Amino acid sequence: MVLVPVFLVVLFVGDGHETHWRIIAFIVFAVAVITDRFDGALARSYGMVTEFGTLADPIADKALIGAALIGLSMLGDLPWWVTVVVMVREIGVTVLRIAVLRHGVIPASRGGKLKTLVQAVAIGLFVLPLHVLPGPWLTAAWGIMWAAVVLTVLTGVDYVVSAVKDSRGRPARH
Numbered sequence: 793m794v795l796v797p798v799f800l801v802v803l804f805v806g807d808g809h810e811t812h813w814r815i816i817a818f819i820v821f822a823v824a825v826i827t828d829r830f831d832g833a834l835a836r837s838y839g840m841v842t843e844f845g846t847l848a849d850p851i852a853d854k855a856l857i858g859a860a861l862i863g864l865s866m867l868g869d870l871p872w873w874v875t876v877v878v879m880v881r882e883i884g885v886t887v888l889r890i891a892v893l894r895h896g897v898i899p900a901s902r903g904g905k906l907k908t909l910v911q912a913v914a915i916g917l918f919v920l921p922l923h924v925l926p927g928p929w930l931t932a933a934w935g936i937m938w939a940a941v942v943l944t945v946l947t948g949v950d951y952v953v954s955a956v957k958d959s960r961g962r963p964a965r966h
Contacts (some may be wrong), residue, residue, distance in 0.1 A: 793852045795824035803860075803919065808867040812922040821919055824856050825912045850889070853908050854882045862914045870918055870937075877941055878911065880911040881948035886945050892955050903950060914940045 799820045805813040832849060835841050858879055864870035917933035 793855060795820055795827075796855050799856070800859055800863055803863045803867075805927060808863075810845070811921040814919060818916060818919045821856070821860060821912075821916055825916070828853060828856075837848070850904075851886060857908070857911055857915065860919065864918050869922075874937065874941060878944050881944045885948055885951050888951060888955050892958070901947065901950065901954075903943065903947040903959060907940065907947045910936060910943055911940040945954060 799817060802813055802820055803817040809812075809882060822931055826851070835845055861870065861875040865872045865875040914933060914937040917929065921927070921932050922933060956966075
């Protein structure tokens with residue numbers, strides 16, 4: 793979470809398209825993603841997984857992903873429809889998680905974790921100064937972004953279906 797504002801400041805330095813600042817923004821974004829992965833792995837390996845962490849970690853992921861998508865769309869590097877689709881799903885799943893808390897925390901699924909990884913890779917590629925990289929990089933970035941959008945929608949539907957099934961099968965916690 794701490795790196796989200798740092799990432800945004802670096803992303804928007806100058807006109808937001810200066811090559812060296814975009815590379816620095818990519819590095820900040822990558823560090824944020826990698827430290828998030830290590831944080832979760834450490835918590836699991838030391839048996840320090842908490843309900844708060846289970847709920848807060850996806851919110852931190854969404855803050856970073858959302859900030860990056862909105863920033864890239866504001867700069868004209870990513871169409872707004874991509875940002876809207878991803879953000880509607882992310883906010884919807886977060887609201888769903890909060891709404892069903894009385895039945896227990898909905899942990900991130902494997903599909904959800906894969907979705908976050910693919911989103912991070914796609915966004916990372918779009919943060920890079922693609923205007924100075926060869927065409928295949930942009931093609932790869934778009935291919936991975938399409939995969940991220942598809943996974944985003946599919947896992948969103950899966951979370952809704954799972955929440956409905958779980959809420960019918962479990963009594964509310966007090």
